[in-house]
Amino acid sequence: MSRSAREISSPAEWSTVVEGTKVCVVLFYSPSNAASLEAIHILEHHSQGLEGRGTVLELAKVNVDEVKAIKSAYSITKLPTTMLFRNGKEVDKVSGDNIPRLTQLIEKVKQAVDSETTKKASGSANSWKGAALPRGYVDITDQVELNRSELLNFDTETGGVRALLSSEKPSALSGGKATAKDWVESDTDDQLLLFMPFQSMLKLHTLQITSLPPTDDDDDEAPMRPKTIKLFVNKSHNLGFDEAEDLQATQDIELSESDWNKEGTASIPLRYVRFQNIDSLVLFVVNGDGDSEKVRIDRLRLIGESGSARDMGKLEKVGDLPGE
Structure with a gap:
């Protein structure tokens, strides 16, 4: 069973989530917009196979009826709008009910997570150690x-x-x-x-x-x-x-x-x-x-x-x- 996207409820939480995560997908939606709800469903189910957790990957959503400051800051005019961020910077955006483009964005997410996970594993293996690690830890x-x-x-x-x-x-x-x-x-x-x-x-x-x-x-x-x-x-x-x-x-x-x-x-x-x-x-x-x-x-x-x-x-x- 897929896990729900995180609800962002304030600009401060936006900064924490988007800037503090290597790969972040944010979907702007309205509960009254059927296409928005379908896009959320697609993203949540397509989270399968994405191994990134914590600072590697976050899937989030913003209710534009409730958090209008973020909607205005990113000039959201069509619903749903889905944005992909890497290290806090926007790298892709899909506006409106466009399933083919949303599918392409999901593939970019998978590639980004694979890339960041590989870098993280490599960095962990090669990182400096001041003392040996206890066996088994x-x-x-x-x-x-x-x-x-x-x-x-x-x-x-x-x-x-x-x-x-x-x-x-x-x-x-x-x-x-x-x-x-x-x-x-x-x-x-x-x-x-x-x-x-x-x-x-x-x-x-x-x-x-x-x-x-x-x-x-x-x-x-x-x-x-x-x-x-x-x-x-x-x-x-x-x-x-x-x-x-x-x-x-x-x-x-x-x-x-x-x-x-x-x-x-x-x-x-x-x-x-x-x-x-x-x-x-x-x-x-x-x-x-x-x-x-x-x-x-x-x-x-x-x-x-x-x-x-x-x-x-x-x-x-x-x-x-x-x-x-």
Whole structure:
């Protein structure tokens, strides 16, 4: 059975869905327009065989009677109108009741999803790793919803959440001078608060943290590696610093110099039974290992297993249309 297209109800949700998805199909419709409803039916049934999920593929619809701002922004004059986006940019558009053109667009969707899925698999295989993965588990960092993540008390001249979760090798290990600060440093003191919601329910086994502060022993202002960390699961939003200080953590972590390997990565095993079926993680760096007022993190990797999709608007593999 095919899964329903996601209903977009506001311009803000439009931005999150269209800009946050590699391949996105959006159908503009009206409940009173029979051709619109037939087009939705065709798209939903043609979702069969599309393996992309999460940030790879989204099938969505917009009720033009309810969300007129989006209708106006994209000059929708005929119903149904179907648009295909890749990385937030329009690549095809079908206006009116045109089944042959809609079929062509669906084929483009399948090709785009195949292309993005192949790139994603290739990138995952070749991405930088700061430490070996535990046997039987995989890197599931790509399950973090970047658009909804929040990082507090970081120096805005350094990278943000995207830098922390990047699969690329940290510039500090590349031998040359960094053209951009692809790491995070704390701002007013040595604390950081990171909220990471997930696209699906996860089983988290290991947290890998890479920290590569400068090695100049004479620089008292050089940032430190994290020392004390508190982890919280299944929060609907980020915590405040006072709240995080007082709240009992899902797991408390104390790092020492011996925990860091030659790549500057600490591989932290988690109390696995406490990290089953989680939909978010809050990471609180309580303090750093030294006397500086700043702490630095270059990369974060989440290791475990991904589960069922949390958003019921995402697609699953479904059966063929009758007669195909």
